[in-house]
Amino acid sequence: MKQIDEICVEKITRILGDLVTGNTITELLAKNHWKDHDTESKSPIYSTKWRRLKASMIYEINRNHAPTPFFKLIEEIMNPASFSRDEQELWNCNLTEINFTLSFYGYELNDAGKVVSIKPSTTFNEAFNRSQNLIDKLRKNNVHEKVILYCTPELLDENYFHAILEASKSVLERIRELTNSTLDGNTLINEAFKAKNPAIVIHGNLLENDNDKSQYLGLKSLLNTICYFYRNPTAHSPKMFNEQNEDDAITxxxxxxxxxxxxxxxxxxxFLD
Structure with missing residues (x-):
């Protein structure tokens, strides 16, 4: 893994400097007991924000013989809770830019705002493609937020096998919540979607004609297919999907x-129970 160097620190502190005020920087450095070259000198220097952050981080990395303070700074400024709902684009753009640089050093800032280890990028295109993380691609395809919520940690590790498993389990958990049931798997689905005595119905569908029944059966079949393909342990084999293939995961x-x-x-x- 490539050592975090001054080039990396400068590129990322330029990004971070645009996200915070001078007062916020003062508070961050003081709170973490990091050296503040501006306020600790006899005559205040009043550096630009990114230069101030860079100077502090270079000093702390050398003092600790580790990039830990630098990663903590990234995590604090890029804390998802610090961004409002209207700032989703701002968050995604900065995440992409930070990860483009970090990927060359074997690190990535995940969607939870934590720096994690990854396989280092070796080319420009590889770094660019990785920075366009899978969650961005899923959101562009309007993937339901409940899917992303259940599998974010696995997604960002590119662990598609477990990400798909967790996402498929989210469907069953939702049916359990709707029916107050402790059942699981295909048994849960078949009990909840009995056409003659349903526990769950579709709005506007009275199951009175062939079209209504066909729509209802289609939903039931979709749920069972997800369970058979992606939830049931015996279904998890390389024949079903390539667990390292992003396209298979997106499908x-x-x-x-x-x-x-x-x-x-x-x-x-x-309710079932």
Whole structure:
């Protein structure tokens, strides 16, 4: 893994400097007991924000013989909780720019705002493609937020096998919540979507004609397919999908997202337990 150097620190502190005020920098450095070259000198220097951050981080990295303070600074300024709902684009743009640089050094800032280790990028295109992380791609395809919520840690490690497993489990958990049930798997789905005695129904679907019944059966089949393909342990084999292939993962997430979107239009008529 490549050692964090001055080039890396400068590129990222230029990004971070645009996200904070001078007073915030003063508070951050004081809170973490990091050297503040501006305020600690006999005559205040009043550096630009990014230069002030860079000077402090270079000093702290050398003092600690580790990039830990630098990573903590990134995590504090890029804390997702610090960004409002209207700042999603701002968050994503800065995340992409930071990760483009970090990827050459074997690190990445994940969607939870934590710096994690990854396989280092060796080319410009590799770094660029990785910085366009999978979550961005899923959001561009309008993947349901519940899918992303359940599998974010796995996604950012590019652990598609476990990400798909967690996402598929989210569908079953949602059906359990709707039906107040402790059942699991295909048993849960088949009990909740009995056409003659349903626990869950689709808004506007009275199951009175062939079209209504076909729509209802289609949703039930979709849920069972997700369970058979991605949830049941025996279904997890390389024959079903390549767990290292991003395209296969996106296909699975789109299918699971469709299930959540359909469940958004459903309501409970009876509990199973």
């Amino acid at each position: 699975a997430f789109l299918l699971i997202s469709m299930a959540h979107q359909k469940l958004d239009n459903c309501f409970t008529v009876r």
